Amino acid sequence: MGYSGLVKRQARKAFSLAKDLAVDITLTKKSSTGFNFGTLEAGMGVAQTLIVKGIIVDKTKRSSESKVMKTQVIMLSEDVSSFSDFDTLSINGLTYLPERPLKDDGYTLTVTLVKEV
Amino acid sequence: MGKYSDLSKNVYSVFDLAGWKALNIKTFPNNFIGIANGSDYIRVSVIPSGDGVNLKSSSGLVNIDIFVKAGLGPNAIYTISDSLDNYLVGKSITIGNNVTQFKNSSVSIIGVDKDNSMLFRAIYAIPFNHYGV
Numbered sequence: 001m002g003y004s005g006l007v008k009r010q011a012r013k014a015f016s017l018a019k020d021l022a023v024d025i026t027l028t029k030k031s032s033t034g035f036n037f038g039t040l041e042a043g044m045g046v047a048q049t050l051i052v053k054g055i056i057v058d059k060t061k062r063s064s065e066s067k068v069m070k071t072q073v074i075m076l077s078e079d080v081s082s083f084s085d086f087d088t089l090s091i092n093g094l095t096y097l098p099e100r101p102l103k104d105d106g107y108t109l110t111v112t113l114v115k116e117v
Numbered sequence: 118m119g120k121y122s123d124l125s126k127n128v129y130s131v132f133d134l135a136g137w138k139a140l141n142i143k144t145f146p147n148n149f150i151g152i153a154n155g156s157d158y159i160r161v162s163v164i165p166s167g168d169g170v171n172l173k174s175s176s177g178l179v180n181i182d183i184f185v186k187a188g189l190g191p192n193a194i195y196t197i198s199d200s201l202d203n204y205l206v207g208k209s210i211t212i213g214n215n216v217t218q219f220k221n222s223s224v225s226i227i228g229v230d231k232d233n234s235m236l237f238r239a240i241y242a243i244p245f246n247h248y249g250v
Binding site for chain 1: 125126129130131132133144145146149150151
């Protein structure tokens with residue numbers, strides 16, 4: 001096995017050793033079927049859900065007036081490679097949207113999730 | 118409905134026509150995020166920024182962002198612009214008691230898209246008058 005496979009295996013092992021620090025994240029993948037100019041509504045495809053592990057590394061609320069909570073999460077790149085603009089992620093029953101840009105080093109994906117509070 | 122909803126319905130109805138759909142130009146309104154990256158598409162925004170002849174009327178601009186593959190020359194932009202002209206310039210759209218009349222168009226070249234450098238962007242703009250009752 002080359003170094004790439006070795007690092008991937010060690011990254012997965014690190015998530016396993018993190019135990020309850022690695023929380024379950026429900027990724028709901030949605031795609032759009034386009035926009036209907038007759039009804040002026042967006043068409044949505046069938047949603048698919050997937051449960052992946054993620055480690056929360058930061059939570060930020062910019063100010064007391066801000067209605068947005070940002071949560072930074074690290075996930076394994078093998079589990080999630082990208083998000084569509086309609087994908088959502090749920091952690092402990094709270095639903096977040098992934099923010100751009102995503103930072104992917106090929107082994108772990110770091111993403112900032114946003115949610116109105 | 119209200120003035121702005123009626124106007125929006127009139128303008129966007131153009132892109133629901135079978136003839137426009139047959140051109141296979143991917144068309145999206147603003148604030149629609151399901152956009153296919155890497156392929157030619159247009160994004161339509163209605164800007165009712167001017168006065169109207171009465172309180173249910175307005176005037177303004179339909180701004181259409183045209184995104185085509187970068188580096189392949191101006192042809193695609195002007196072909197799409199000509200297609201838009203065929204459906205908009207000088208046309209009058211009536212739904213119920215609401216009439217939207219389009220004037221003449223213009224195209225501005227913007228350059229490589231700042232969010233996706235694989236795409237080149239131009240803006241097709243066409244003023245309109247909207248008459249509501």
